[in-house]
Amino acid sequence: MLALCALPLCLLGAAPAAAAPRAEITRSAHGIPNIKAKNFEGLGYGYGYSFAQDNICIAADMYVTVRAQRSRFFGAGKDYEFEGNGAIVNNLNSDFFYQRIIDKQTVDELIARKPPQGPLPKVRDGVRGYVKGYNAYLDDVGRNGITDPACKGERWVRKIEPIDAYRRFYQLALLASQGVAINEIATAAPPTPSLLGSAAMSAAQRNAAAISGDERAMVSELADKLPLGGIGSNAYGLGKQATQNGSGMVLANPHFPWDGSERFYQSHLTIPGKLNVSGASLFGVPLVLIGHTERLAWSHTVSTAFRFTPFELTLVPGAPNTYLVDGQPRQMETDEVTVRIPRPGPGAQELNRTLYSTEYGPMINGILGLPLFPWTPVVGYAMGDVNAANFRYLNHFFETNQAQTTGKLTRILKRNVGIPWVNTIAADSRGRALYADIGAVPNVPTAKATSCSGVLGVVTRQALGLPVLDGARSECNWDTDPDSLQPGTFGPSKMPLLRRDDYVTNSNDSYWLSNPEQPLEGFARIIGDERTERSLRTRLGLRIIQQRLDGTDGRPGKGFTRGLLQDAVFNNRQYAGELWRDPLVRACRSNPTMLGSNGPVDVAEACTALAGWNVRDNVDSAGAVLFRRFASRALAAPGGLPLDPGLPGTSPFATPFSLGDPVNTPSGLKGSSLSVQRAFADAVSDLRRSGIPLDAELGEYSYELRGKQRIPIHGGPGGLGVFNAISNGYVPGKGFPDVEHGSSFVMVTSFSKNGACPDDRSILTYSQSANPRSEFFADQTRMYSKKRWNDPPFCAGEVEREAVDVTRLGPNGAR
Known part of the structure; x- marks a missing residue:
């Protein structure tokens, strides 16, 4: 079909003419939208409208970013924080980075692919509806009708197109890979001519030398910053042997930013007879990333697996944009990128920059502000990024939103292998618990990481598990397995998976002790470490479970109830x-x-x-x-x-x-x-x-x-073993003001064997809206302070009984 339609229409998810989308948004307590529609386009329509109502300013800002327009609206010399990974990014560098993605039509080509590599039809429908809903809200209120002072009347608040939404998805996919090197990709350039005759070390000399003290310090600092700047999560999947009612139970406790575009937004999505799912997703993603259906609940934690590898390039002397592979010279690809910035007076100024890439990926000169990978006259580094070609994660989550068992979820994981940077923890009403770190990971077996590393790679592997591979040897490129979904990635058979009837857990250490009774071992080091010290938070999480199962935690009985699981996370x-x-x-x-x-x-x-x-x-x-x-x-x-x-x-x-x-x-x-x-x-x-x-x-x-x-x-620092992790840095004289990241969307879901409605409690710690004029700006934050929980409606009749406000969207929005 793709070859028979006009490419731009295919790329934007065009479909045969259909009835205009409709949706019903029923707000329950604390502003949670319960969205009902007849199809996925209608569901996206309602989601886009309600999300824009609550968070239009942050949403508009993130679309300015992926449109490569930050310099135009916010100033070329200013920075912003990519809260999801802690990177401080210059606006102009950001614009060059994203403009190259736009110029090369990277996202357009990915979404033009057929499933599973490209989006499923229901994904396209949902995205198309989301865009219409977002735009309908702007049509209804106009820029000047926005109540949030952060963007009221601002020119940068604009309607979006489907490609903008897909570029936001791509931005999130790159969060733990190219997203940590936006500045360093946008500024990577060959050394100036005056340096080409300098006595820089060759690659061979470099690998024969000892790593410097400064480099070792940078590696140590990088170990503290990767994969996502200290952001993490806890999750429990409890099986029938760990609960008092013999059914499954899940604790979801992501520790994500309290500000910016990587916040969670809570919703309940229903297509009668087809889909019923409740939970939360990152801003701009019109589905549920962490949540539950009628019989399955799941969560995610940031994985230890690296989603990129630096490749050390041996450069041709005197030609620093030419590198050798198996002794043969290869020319780097150059992209001439132009961005527009304001100038004094009318009009705009065009700035041009050349960005460089190789067969392995884009050239870099560091990561997260650390100049650990410099481009010298004879040595350079390229970033191989497994998620640069991964759009399968959207299909994974749309399918998960309809799954009812851990068995089904396992099949979805193996069919897509698209999870970009997290573990999966789940349990179902049958009392089966699941842990998996099945997703997009560079296929670098430990033996290859050892044989293909120079001196810097030896240090990064020991300190981080990150291999720096020899780009001068083709044998050092990523492998491909018989069951790999994407060339250069591990197949699902070589990734960690554990099913149990008692429990699984993860608190951002590797897969090894997901359950100490059945350690997972024998996987590639790039996925995670084994037989090593675990963090204090991981250890406390395991002790909480074991003490409850043994009945030694001071509470009556053995095994978890929904209330006991709530207490486990908030007893601090x-x-x-x-x-x-x-x-x-x-x-x-x-x-x-x-x-x-x-x-x-x-x-x-x-x-x-x-x-x-x-x-x-x-x-x-x-x-x-x-x-x-x-x-x-x-x-x-x-x-x-x-x-x-x-x-x-x-x-x-x-x-x-x-x-x-x-x-x-x-x-x-x-x-x-x-x-x-x-x-x-x-x-x-x-x-x-x-x-x-x-x-x-x-x-x-x-x-x-x-x-x-x-x-x-x-709550407190996860590094000190506080399970309810809250990161708020110390300020002399003030203490610990303003949370950076920590417990965000917290959910406890319990099932029963008789198929009754899931027993669910949740709290969105920073509340639904970033708009200080909204009644949902701080209400749940006050609840969190007092350890109170929300009881969101889910099953038949509950939404209607607990309705606070109802909005019916037609083809022209709420008018």
Whole structure:
């Protein structure tokens, strides 16, 4: 069919003339839209309209980005944060990056492919409807009718086309690959002629040399920033052996940004007799990414698998845009890219830049602002990106929105292998739990990563698991398996998968201990590490489950109920505190004066404050601020970077990691260690300088501002073993204002064996709308502060009974 239609129409998802879309939007408590339509186009229509109602300014901003127009509207010299991965991106660099995608018709070509590589018909229908709904809202209110002051009346708020929506999807697909190198792709250029005769090291000399201290420090910093700038998640899939009613249960607890375009938007989508799904998705994605159907619930956590590999290129001397493969020279591809920026007075100025790419991918000069991969006269680096050709993830999620069993979900995973950067955790009403890290991953077996790495690759592999491959040898390119869905990727048979009747879990460590009773081993290192120390948050998550199954957590009975699972995530246990508080108190009482970085510090008062702390990060937990300031220091190397467990003498733990007991080790505290005592003394001095009481309650200093309201925030750093992870950096004198990322859309879904309506509770911690004029701007944030949950309607009759407002959309919007 594709060859018989005009290409632009095919690319935009054109279809034979059909009835104009219609939808019904029933808002229930806290602004959640329950959208009902007769088909996928109508469903997208209602979604686009309701999403625009709540978040038009952030949405319009993200479409300015993927249209390569940030310099035009916001200034070429300004930066923005790509909140989903923590990258700080210059507007002009961003425009060059996305303009090349537009010029090369990268997205157009991907969506022109037939399924499974290209979108399914229902995906095209849904996207077409979404665009019509978004535009219908703008038709209804106009720019000047927007109530959000961030974009009211602004010229950059414009209608969109289907290709804009698809480019947003592509932006999200690249989040953990090219998205971490937008500046570095847009500015990568060969060295100037004056440098071509310099005595730069050849690739062979480079690989014979030792890595420099600066490079090693950059690798350590990169380990802290990848894959998504510290963003993570928790998820439980509980099977029939782990629940009191013998059916399945899921905890979804993504830790995503509280601001910007990578927030979640909650919805309930229904096509009677065809689809009934509730949950949340990232901004601009008109379906449910994390949620539940009548009999299946699922969530995702950020995976350890890398979705890209740098390729080290041996360049031809005197010709730095020519590289060698098997001794034969190959010319880099050049793209002349033009963007328009404002100039003083009328008109616009055109800026031109040449961007470079190779058979492996685009040239880079670093990642996330770190110049670890410089382009010298004789060595350069290209980024191979597995998601640059992956649009299968849309099909995966549209199909998942109709799935009812973990078996069906497994087949969807294997059929598409399209998940771009997350694990999948699920459970169904039959009581079967599922874990999988099946998605798009470069096919680099561990043996190849070893044989094809130079000196830099050895260090990045050891520190991160990231191979830097020798681009001068064709044998070092990615492999393809017999069951690979995409050339250069692993087939599903070589990726982690676990089905259990008790439980599976993930908290952003690798697949290895998804269930300690059945460790997953033997997979390529690029997917994840095995037989290594797990994070404190992972370990606490496993302990919470095991203690509940054993009945040793202080609650009655064994096994989970929906309420007990809610409590598990919001009881705010802090595992570092459980391990360290008591030995730290003993050390403090034995040494009431400790040596800090600036001299002796009287810590006697701090001993009392610490002893009274309840080892939780609740808003009323007195002493939590003090311990947090201590532990963040104790777990950091002198330069502020995370500790390298392999460096002797640096760990504050008294008992080292043991492969025989990976859930409970390392443990204890070296209370007599001078570095531990210095960390505590400095924490005490820090709070005294800031005027913060040593026994301050957490909620007085951990908060989110909503207008003039200061809302106390519970939860804490995942790195300290707080399961309910909240990242809000410390500001001297203020404490921990404004959450960067952490618990966002939290959902607990329980099923029953008799097929009754799912028992579901959820909270969108930062609320549905980013518009400060909306009644849904802070309502759920206040609920989260008080550990309250929403009970969203789902089954027959519930939506009508709980309706707060109903909007019926016809061909001309709500008019």
